[in-house]
Each structure stands twice: as structure tokens, then as C-alpha cells.
Amino acid sequence: GEDVEQSLFLSVREGDSSVINCTYTDSSSTYLYWYKQEPGAGLQLLTYIFSNMDMKQDQRLTVLLNKKDKHLSLRIADTQTGDSAIYFCAAAYSGYSTLTFGKGTMLLVSP
Amino acid sequence: EAGVAQSPRYKIIEKRQSVAFWCNPISGHATLYWYQQILGQGPKLLIQFQNNGVVDDSQLPKDRFSAERLKGVDSTLKIQPAKLEDSAVYLCASSLYEGAQGYTFGSGTRLTVV
Numbered sequence: 353g354e355d356v357e358q359s360l361f362l363s364v365r366e367g368d369s370s371v372i373n374c375t376y377t378d379s380s381s382t383y384l385y386w387y388k389q390e391p392g393a394g395l396q397l398l399t400y401i402f403s404n405m406d407m408k409q410d411q412r413l414t415v416l417l418n419k420k421d422k423h424l425s426l427r428i429a430d431t432q433t434g435d436s437a438i439y440f441c442a443a444a445y446s447g448y449s450t451l452t453f454g455k456g457t458m459l460l461v462s463p
Numbered sequence: 464e465a466g467v468a469q470s471p472r473y474k475i476i477e478k479r480q481s482v483a484f485w486c487n488p489i490s491g492h493a494t495l496y497w498y499q500q501i502l503g504q505g506p507k508l509l510i511q512f513q514n515n516g517v518v519d520d521s522q523l524p525k526d527r528f529s530a531e532r533l534k535g536v537d538s539t540l541k542i543q544p545a546k547l548e549d550s551a552v553y554l555c556a557s558s559l560y561e562g563a564q565g566y567t568f569g570s571g572t573r574l575t576v577v
Contacts, residue, residue: 356505394467394554394568395506440505450496450519451566453505
């Protein structure tokens with residue numbers, strides 16, 4: 353089955369850019385997602401990308417997909433203290449299949 | 464629109480006891496999911512419903528876990544008897560159609576088994 357790996361921790365200063373990386377193993381995964389989880393809260397969908405795309409930009413968020421290397425990244429521009437949270441990468445075979453999540457990357461933004 | 468409602472928010476039980484969690488999805492959402500999130504890990508799917516039918520329960524430990532979705536709306540997840548390793552956050556999510564573009568997660572129920 354699918355396996356999704358992420359680095360566990362990232363620390364940045366406010367105003368810097370953050371880059372969170374993710375790798376997945378199943379080349380059949382065509383839907384790739386980034387979720388944000390704040391303490392005590394559920395998961396909030398930030399953005400997603402289809403495997404036929406290389407890049408997707410949404411305001412401060414940029415998603416890059418290297419399908420050959422099965423590598424996904426999330427860049428947050430002008431990172432704010434409110435961006436401190438755990439970020440999960442998730443993959444799905446199709447829009448009709450369930451998600452496989454990574455273990456999450458804790459992003460800590462210091463003033 | 465109202466979000467996915469879950470209750471209780473927290474539950475502490477002793478091992479071998481029973482516990483039940485409740486989820487009310489967003490109105491009109493046909494697909495409902497239960498995920499288990501153990502501390503330090505990503506969520507893992509336990510069961511997926513489409514209306515009141517089970518689509519995928521391959522990762523549900525059926526010897527102790529059960530779930531139902533009566534009338535295709537609310538859902539309950541039960542653990543009987545609980546084990547220490549069941550300590551986790553249980554997340555419910557719903558979607559208007561199959562596909563994660565429509566996933567909305569509830570805030571979860573944090574279960575501690577002592």
C-alpha cells in the first residue's frame with residue numbers, strides 16, 4: 353500500500369518562507385493534499401494538487417510536485433506565528449479513494 | 464454551514480470498559496469517515512460509509528470496534544472492550560461526494576484508556 357513520509361519538525365522565523373517536504377511511494381497516487389492541524393482541532397484542508405500538475409499557487413501557499421521522484425512540497429511565503437501547526441501530507445489513488453496520511457510536520461514560527 | 468459535530472470532546476476510561484463516540488456530519492453529505500489518530504502519527508482510516516452502507520472497513524479491528532450509520536446521517540463508533548493502545552483522537556469527516564476535495568473534519572474525540 354501507499355506510504356507517505358514527512359520530516360517531523362521545522363522551525364522558522366516570522367517573515368521567512370517555510371518549505372515542508374513529503375515523499376510518497378505509490379506512483380498511482382493522483383491526488384495529493386496538504387492539511388493543517390492546530391492544537392485540539394480537526395484537520396483543515398489547505399490545498400491539493402493533481403498528478404498532472406507540476407505547481408499550484410494559492411495566495412501564500414505554493415505546492416510543487418515532482419512526480420518522477422514522488423516528491424511533494426508546500427511552501428508558505430511570509431510565514432506568520434499563526435501558521436504554527438502540524439502539516440500533514442496525504443495521498444489518494446483517485447478522488448474516490450480514501451486518504452493515506454504522513455505522520456505530520458510540526459512547524460514552529462518564532463517572532 | 465455548520466461543521467462536523469463530534470461528542471464527547473474528551474473521554475477517559477479504564478481498560479476493558481466500553482466507550483461510544485458520536486458524529487453528526489454536514490447536512491447532505493453522503494460519505495462519512497472515521498479516522499484514528501494516535502499521538503505523533505497521521506490519521507488512519509477505520510471505516511468509510513456511503514449513505515448507510517459500509518464502503519471500506521478493512522482497517523477496523525472488528526473484534527472490538529464497531530460502527531454504524533443509521534438512516535445515512537449520524538454515526539456512532541464503539542469500542543468494546545477498550546485496550547491501552549486505543550488511546551487516540553478519533554476523527555470523523557464527511558464529504559458531499561467521494562473525494563477529498565470535499566472532506567470536512569470534526570474536532571475529534573480524545574480517548575485516554577488507563
